[in-house]
Amino acid sequence: MNVLLTGANGFLGRNIAAALAAAGHQVTPLSRNFGTDFSRMLAPTHWLPHLEGMDAVINSVGIIGESGSQRFEPLHTLAPAALFRACAQAGVRRVLQISALGADETAFSAYHLSKRAADDLLRSLNLDWFVLRPSLIYGRGGKSAGLFMRLAALPLIPVISDGQQALQPVHISDVVATVMHSLASPEARQTLDIVGTETVTFAEWLQWMRQVQGLPPAPVIRIPFPLAMALARVGRHFTPMLQPENLRMLQTGYRADVRPLAQFLGRLPLAVAPHLFFSDILPSGSAS
Ligand SMILES: NC(=O)c1ccc[n+]([C@@H]2O[C@H](COP(=O)([O-])OP(=O)(O)OC[C@H]3O[C@@H](n4cnc5c(N)ncnc54)[C@H](OP(=O)(O)O)[C@@H]3O)[C@@H](O)[C@H]2O)c1
DSSP, rough: EEEEEEEETHHHHHHHHHHHHHHHHHEEEESSTOOGGGGOOOOOHHHHHHHTTOOOEEEEESSSSTTBBBBIIIIIHHHHHHHHHHHHTTTTTTEEEEEOOSSTOOOOOOHHHHHHHHHHHHHHHEEEEEEEEOOHHHHHTTTHHHHHHHHSSSSSSSEESSSSOEEOEEHHHHHHHHHHHHHHHHHOOOEEOOOOSSSHHHHHHHHHHHHHTTOOOOOOOEEEEHHHHHHHHHHHHHHHHOHHHHHHHHHHHHOOSSSHHHHHHHHHHHHHHHHHGGOOSSOOOOOO
């Protein structure tokens, strides 16, 4: 297949690109790095030239926090909506949208709401669509996993409130496997939560990350939620990941039933194991 892959140089996108290439598909990558900024792709006409000769589109562009010209509405909603409408016009029927766990009727954050708006638009179109909603993705080279690794390596592990927030991390290879399956599946028009088999607390997850770095367990320091929010208001100027709203999402915790994914894949996703923190699907040395 000829596949237009947006976000192709991201953590997820570059692993999807590798899997597509390994399966013999032709990948056309797209992102700012490849010369196209979503902020300027807000009408279907902007997308039509990119869709010539395409059999499928995978949208894997996303930001975790706003900064400068990087805003949720154009990147998560308007540009994808224009892309999906262009797919309907051009007859590119197979469209995969990478959304996020929590982009559902419970969504409250600009991150989730902006993704859900694009998901809803895609679901309304007469296309062979998939809306894929991963939980926290871990594996070699992930940005949020990298931040958690650094937090976990501190002599005192900082957790928010009691650190009991629920996470259901999923390995990058399972997300890529779901994408590949969605590309070929005759049963399109599905919204799938991509979650791991285990629910862990934030505190447990950081201890795991400490252990895989060869460090002994460390005491936990509890940061009251209001103080964490105040720190995030300062921290967001250094990294968009530290937006106060991201702390609210972490505090909410997200989990989902793994059975629909297991049924779709014909197997359970991988159980968390130490070696998986440093692995992806790319050939060794090719991840950035
Ligand atoms: N990682 C996770 O734990 C996780 C969990 C749930 C959902 N997701 C979703 O999965 C998708 C991929 O995440 P990721 O972890 O791979 O993120 P990532 O590593 O930050 O990659 C983001 C991608 O988006 C592209 N991008 C950013 N701004 C752009 C713009 N203005 N125009 C065009 N492209 C732009 C980036 O390329 P350039 O910088 O070259 O533009 C990059 O290819 C996102 O939608 C994310 O919300 C991720």
